[in-house]
Amino acid sequence: MRTNLAKFIACLVLLPALSLARPVAAHPHVWTDYWVEAVSDQDGIVELRFTWRFDTMFSTMLRNDLKIAKMNPEAIKKLRDKAFANLKNFHYYIYIQHDGAEFLPQSVKDFSARDHGEQIEYLFTIALPKPAKTVEVSLYDEELYVDIGPPMQDGGAPSGIMAKAQPKPQAFVTASARNGAKPPVCSQDAGITKKHPMWGDYQTYTARCAAEAP
Numbered sequence: 001m002r003t004n005l006a007k008f009i010a011c012l013v014l015l016p017a018l019s020l021a022r023p024v025a026a027h028p029h030v031w032t033d034y035w036v037e038a039v040s041d042q043d044g045i046v047e048l049r050f051t052w053r054f055d056t057m058f059s060t061m062l063r064n065d066l067k068i069a070k071m072n073p074e075a076i077k078k079l080r081d082k083a084f085a086n087l088k089n090f091h092y093y094i095y096i097q098h099d100g101a102e103f104l105p106q107s108v109k110d111f112s113a114r115d116h117g118e119q120i121e122y123l124f125t126i127a128l129p130k131p132a133k134t135v136e137v138s139l140y141d142e143e144l145y146v147d148i149g150p151p152m153q154d155g156g157a158p159s160g161i162m163a164k165a166q167p168k169p170q171a172f173v174t175a176s177a178r179n180g181a182k183p184p185v186c187s188q189d190a191g192i193t194k195k196h197p198m199w200g201d202y203q204t205y206t207a208r209c210a211a212e213a214p
Contacts, residue, residue: 029058029145029146030054030055030058030145030146030147030148031054031055031058031146031147031148032052032053032054032055032146032147032148032149033052033053033148033149033150033151033172034050034051034052034053034139034148034149034150034172035050035051035150035151035172035173035174036048036049036050036051036137036139036172036173036174036207037049037050037173037174037175037176038135038173038174038175038176038183038184038186038207038209039175039176039177039178040175040176040177040178040181040182040183040184040211040212041131041177041178041179041181042179042180042181042214043131044131044132044133044211045098045128045131045132045133045134045135045184045209045211046127046128046131046132047125047126047127047128048096048125048126048128048135048137049110049123049124049125050094050122050123050124050125050126051121051122051123052121052122052123052148053116053119053120053121053151054119054120054121054122055119056118056119058120059118059119059120060118062079062083062120063120066078066079066082066083071113071114071115071120075113076111076112076113079113079120079122080111080113084111084122088105088106088107088108090141091104091105091106092105092108092126093139093140093141093146093148094126094137094138094139095137095138095139095140096126096128096135096136096137097134097135097136097137098128098129098130098132098134098135099132099133099134100134103128103129105126107126108124108125108126109124109125109126109127110123110124110125111123111124112124131211132211133210133211134208134209134210134211135184135207135208135209135210136206136207136208136209137206137207138191138192138204138205138206138207139204140194140202140204142194142196143196144196144199144202149169149203149204149205150169150170150172150188150205151169151170151172152168152169152170153168153169153170169188169205171188172188172205172207173186173187173188173207173209174186175209180214181211181212181214182211182212182213182214183212184209184210184211184212185209185210185212186207186208186209186210187207187208187209188205188206188207188208189205189206189208190203190204190205190206191203191204191205191206192204
């Protein structure tokens with residue numbers, strides 16, 4: 001039986017505004033690889049640019065149910081409004097520390113989408129509340145409706161944070177600068193290990209960046 005988009009995405013928490021109850025025994029329905037770019041200005045790190053790449057099955061469902069034949073401005077608006085905007089209620093699964101202070105984003109800018117072969121990619125930017133000397137960022141969905149993690153070294157389809165035999169992640173953090181500033185110095189490593197009541201432990205990953213002195 002074919003599931004309509006609204007009902008399916010509600011289960012994935014991509015349209016939580018429908019107020020459908022989540023089942024207790026949650027498990028991932030979407031697998032997503034992410035990359036993050038830290039951007040510096042003269043005053044410090046000012047924004048984070050994200051790329052998300054969805055698994056092929058979910059990408060196909062988005063195209064079919066939103067009737068997206070090609071990725072154009074109309075299609076991008078559909079994706080933003082129907083399969084992204086309400087993630088602000090879950091701060092886009094993004095956890096940020098800037099100069100030691102927690103920041104859970106409630107808005108993004110420059111949202112776009114594009115095709116990567118059969119997969120759909122989202123691109124968007126989060127502006128920090130103020131320029132920061134240090135930034136730490138992690139992405140995960142604590143309830144594991146969306147298994148979001150960095151790309152792993154074995155390549156292929158997104159392997160996610162639930163993989164039992166955890167390979168090392170590929171490089172998923174980059175840095176850039178504008179207005180004559182120096183790019184921040186960034187590194188990546190394993191973050192905290194989270195525990196799901198049904199699926200057990202899963203590994204998160206953290207990007208850490210420090211602004212260079214001008």
